[in-house]
Amino acid sequence: MNGGPRTATVRTLDQGPVTVPCPSWCLGVHEDGLDLVDLAHEGPETVLTVDVPHGPVQLLDAGLCQYPYSSDPDDRGVQVAVLLGTGWHRLDHDALRMLAAQLVVHAGRLRDLAAELLNAEGAL
Template identity: 45%
Template structure:
């Protein structure tokens, strides 16, 4: 069994805080600037959803272990939609639908894993 990884983050209101990272954690919202303790977040690896090289969405696992809202203690998937607008031919629209279907399946798989990740995190 590997030793859990810890990280020390600088906070505005609590000074330096050392915390244990869940196995999926790839970093923190901003490792360089101090933040309030409630804003400290574990962030997983970013997954990009692209169509013809154009970024449509970015997703990542997130967890706010010190949030005042207990629901934010749960592991969640952060999803950010990048600005994208286009006009599609019938073939282009099918390509868009196919791209979204592939990524929708990946998101469903991730949704199925969230309870397991939550359990690993101990929340």
């Protein structure tokens, strides 16, 4: 490494090979064969793994992403992609903070349900 910007050459469907600068957080893995507008930088993912009786379940995969050539200007900046249900959603800083706050509220509801479960079991 010479300390200069890291680049990657991606084979796009519509523009052929394109060499792009990669942000420091990008894993450097880019999917070939997509249109340039779909070229994405992706960072490492974090995931919530829940151990349930039938084995671990993964939820809320999340990682930094950027679509620098997107036709949607909102996607050209850095966002966090989060897997919610079966779909990926790109969230900006405020939306991600909101999601985190909602998860804290939901954790409280789960604790309340656990207490309710104890009471329900006691009432059998």
